[in-house]
Amino acid sequence: MPDTRDRDLRSFIDRVDALGALRKVAGAHPVHEIGAITEVAAGKPNAPALLFSDIAGCDPRFRIFTNATTTPQRAALALGIDPMLPPLAALKAWMQRRQTLKRLPPVNVPDGACLQTIVAEDDVDLGRYPVPVWHKADGGPYIGSGSIVVMRDPDDGWINASIYRVQVHNRSQVTVQFDHTGRHGAIIAKKYWDRGRSCPVAIVNGPDPSLFVAGFEYLPEGYSEYDFAGAIRGAPLETIAAPLTGLPVPGSSEMILEGDLLPMTQQTLPEGPFGEFTGYYAADTRPGPVMNVRGICHRDDCILFGSPPMKPPRFHFGLPLRAAGLWEALATAGITDVVGAWQHVSQLMTVIAIRQRYGGHAKRAGLMAAANSYMARLVVVVDDDIDPSNLADVMWAVTTRSEPAETIDIVRDAWSSALDPRIPPDRKAAGVTSHSKLIIDACKPFAWRDDFPTSTALSADEAARIEAKWGAVIA
Numbered sequence: 001m002p003d004t005r006d007r008d009l010r011s012f013i014d015r016v017d018a019l020g021a022l023r024k025v026a027g028a029h030p031v032h033e034i035g036a037i038t039e040v041a042a043g044k045p046n047a048p049a050l051l052f053s054d055i056a057g058c059d060p061r062f063r064i065f066t067n068a069t070t071t072p073q074r075a076a077l078a079l080g081i082d083p084m085l086p087p088l089a090a091l092k093a094w095m096q097r098r099q100t101l102k103r104l105p106p107v108n109v110p111d112g113a114c115l116q117t118i119v120a121e122d123d124v125d126l127g128r129y130p131v132p133v134w135h136k137a138d139g140g141p142y143i144g145s146g147s148i149v150v151m152r153d154p155d156d157g158w159i160n161a162s163i164y165r166v167q168v169h170n171r172s173q174v175t176v177q178f179d180h181t182g183r184h185g186a187i188i189a190k191k192y193w194d195r196g197r198s199c200p201v202a203i204v205n206g207p208d209p210s211l212f213v214a215g216f217e218y219l220p221e222g223y224s225e226y227d228f229a230g231a232i233r234g235a236p237l238e239t240i241a242a243p244l245t246g247l248p249v250p251g252s253s254e255m256i257l258e259g260d261l262l263p264m265t266q267q268t269l270p271e272g273p274f275g276e277f278t279g280y281y282a283a284d285t286r287p288g289p290v291m292n293v294r295g296i297c298h299r300d301d302c303i304l305f306g307s308p309p310m311k312p313p314r315f316h317f318g319l320p321l322r323a324a325g326l327w328e329a330l331a332t333a334g335i336t337d338v339v340g341a342w343q344h345v346s347q348l349m350t351v352i353a354i355r356q357r358y359g360g361h362a363k364r365a366g367l368m369a370a371a372n373s374y375m376a377r378l379v380v381v382v383d384d385d386i387d388p389s390n391l392a393d394v395m396w397a398v399t400t401r402s403e404p405a406e407t408i409d410i411v412r413d414a415w416s417s418a419l420d421p422r423i424p425p426d427r428k429a430a431g432v433t434s435h436s437k438l439i440i441d442a443c444k445p446f447a448w449r450d451d452f453p454t455s456t457a458l459s460a461d462e463a464a465r466i467e468a469k470w471g472a473v474i475a
């Protein structure tokens, strides 16, 4: 197993470079151009990671890193999994490893590279940094498109460190966007506000990528993302007390913003719109909670981290982590012989692969997967000879093994979200966040599966043997 201890973003970038997956881009403009280059690169088959330097009109000491984990290979690297594993094997390895992970709380250390430059309150000016306007119709520049918002629960002191987007509004004010009031960050902020206080916040930009992964895991209340990131690394995060708020922040991060999130009764600013991961602007501009930035610290030659949402299939993370959760949930529910799970189209389509054992097995898996697939309108169940991570293979099964008149079902009023672009405006205004889901059973019909025409294609093992013997000749 490879070394799992990426100590910081820079060592991760070095490892990406060593894999040949980094491209350096000089001279791009932060308004629309960096976002556009990021999107075009993410759409290429190798979807390279990008390091932007000499950003037009900006202080040359600052760079921006994007497309960090957009491929299965780099996602595996961030998880401490062998980056050479094929995608489905990497997801399975993560699933197995995740089950054995133990919380590893951070350790406090006295100093960190993020303290190299400290900007006092009077000198705070967010306009000094290269903050991209990522998409063409965004409401403004976003300094946080994959940064970690750190807050301490005022009751029992636990630290929440999750990803919420952060829009810059002026020299010293940003908004933090909670998709809904159930986000842990929103719950913690409300506790302060209900007591008539502002909520102390630190925004961490460019930490060790394990914290990026932890920052969007659904962890239970009280389980700090810091502990989960430590578990992924196999070594605790090293945190320092942020100079102003005293909140623990990873000392090797690139930049920390500190300040207070004001009660929404005191001030709000119009947040958004911001291009979403569905590839649309489907949520309106809303009043967002305002953070007064009262201090900034950063590395002298800071690399800001950018992870803007993009039109599918481009996605923040090259392995569909939620598919691993689904796979586990199916097993826990007693559905046997699930051999694979994957999500395509930025998680808007779920595929489950099974070794059919009885009539109704595929439907059972499909219904269970549909119930638990967030925002996915399309659920496909395939046989075990189909690689669910290979969309062409999946569509071959759909077009040759399913019979629309017999093997398609629609489930109504199922789990979606306010970001769903296809919920009609009047229903969205009424608070509807559900949609219907199509379940396609693309398995060979169970009753006559043994008589189903034989495939002409090589099995995966046969193809691998040919690859091993002749791969270099036909490369």
Ligand SMILES: Cc1cc2nc3c(=O)[nH]c(=O)nc-3n(C[C@H](O)[C@H](O)[C@H](O)COP(=O)(O)O)c2cc1C
Residues within 6 Å of the ligand: 145, 146, 160, 161, 162, 163, 164, 165, 166, 177, 178, 179, 180, 182, 183, 184, 185, 215, 216, 217, 218, 219, 307, 316
């Ligand atoms: C790149 C990226 C950006 C995200 N942006 C937001 C956001 O702006 N608002 C939000 O509520 N969730 C956002 N999320 C999802 C949350 O980070 C995720 O659901 C997380 O588990 C929420 O943590 P919590 O349960 O501690 O609130 C984003 C996720 C990623 C990967």
